[in-house]
Amino acid sequence: MQQRSEETRSKIISSAIKLFSTRGYNAASVDDICKDAGISKGAFYHHFKSKQALFLALLDGWLQTIDNAIEASKDKTVPETFTQMTEAFPYIFQTAGAGLPMFLEFWLQASRDDKIWQASIAPYRRYHKHFTSLIKKGVEEGSFVEVNPELASRMIISTAMGLLLQSLLDPKGAKWEKVARESTTMLVNSLLKK
Amino acid sequence: MQQRSEETRSKIISSAIKLFSTRGYNAASVDDICKDAGISKGAFYHHFKSKQALFLALLDGWLQTIDNAIEASKDKTVPETFTQMTEAFPYIFQTAGAGLPMFLEFWLQASRDDKIWQASIAPYRRYHKHFTSLIKKGVEEGSFVEVNPELASRMIISTAMGLLLQSLLDPKGAKWEKVARESTTMLVNSLLKK
């Protein structure tokens, strides 16, 4: 059985998430992560080829959860999908509080490191396309007003990203989940045909 | 005359902007900056108490330009102000290409470093208030439809931030200035009373 191995690996990952989130990628040293996980450096480098490889593994896992969420909404109608997204906001803001700096770190690293860029840009474009086709479908179905799907998709993603950023910078500046819910409602309402 | 001194200082600053933008705060070492600026480490630490102090100085300068832009639009009418903002987008996207990663870096550092957070949160809240009162004024004047100024302000800032982020992550993914212009137009149109 490789149960012990699995356990070590997951200990590394959760410690990495914790430390990358709070201190950032650079400030969280491999030694720190090992110490927090209660394992040795040898064990670390047995499981991950490098610090960057660990980072990439984290990115992968995170994208997986998004993909799963998208997959789960596959059979719903277009307006239903958006409603569901609205309902997901409180959860996102609640859980993302800690993970958000890391999310940002991913993007920042992505803009400079080609390997990481490749790993994060493809999913991003996929999500944009997903939204675009979703809106297009809504327009064709007749449930949405005539809009440029491409543009509307960019705007929705922008709003979401901007709200996440603002909530990161100033967590106590507003009731962010409320703002997010209302914003989404507003956006969707402006899309929906009355 | 302290002309030579001034020159050295500005050489440090422009090299810092250049290197922080391209490599990031951590990866750009003080030695690198000195080398790029063509000065010695002694000169660096003569002008700036620490690497962080330089970073803060950069942040200050950047906020200054925003404040100036706001100041310049003081006497215009509300719709005029927004129109002007729309027109400013191409310029922002054109010039910001290089500086944008640093903008993100500010955010990231701010979320972890209390000193930097203090320096950036106050201006941010000021800008939000500025927008809110601007929209409020527009509503009272009767040129805007009845909206929640607070919420509309958050949304406008979100959209702007999100677009900047997206353009940073995927510069070739879209004609961002065009998307930005259209998005702003769309937002403003939904605010304007017909």
Add this chain to the structure above:
DNA sequence: AAAAACAAACTGACTGGTCGGTTTTTATCG
């Protein structure tokens, strides 16, 4: 000559990654 500006060698803490050796797990076979 006093002070400000600058040069450059230096310090000490820290980092990612390696490596030889040890323990635990797993597969094999009598």
Add this chain to the structure above:
DNA sequence: CGATAAAAACCGACCAGTCAGTTTGTTTTT
């Protein structure tokens, strides 16, 4: 089932390099 050997997992001291910041001394300005 139990002995055993190979393989996988793990340990932690160690290394070479890097970095922010210091110090000491020189040049330039006032």
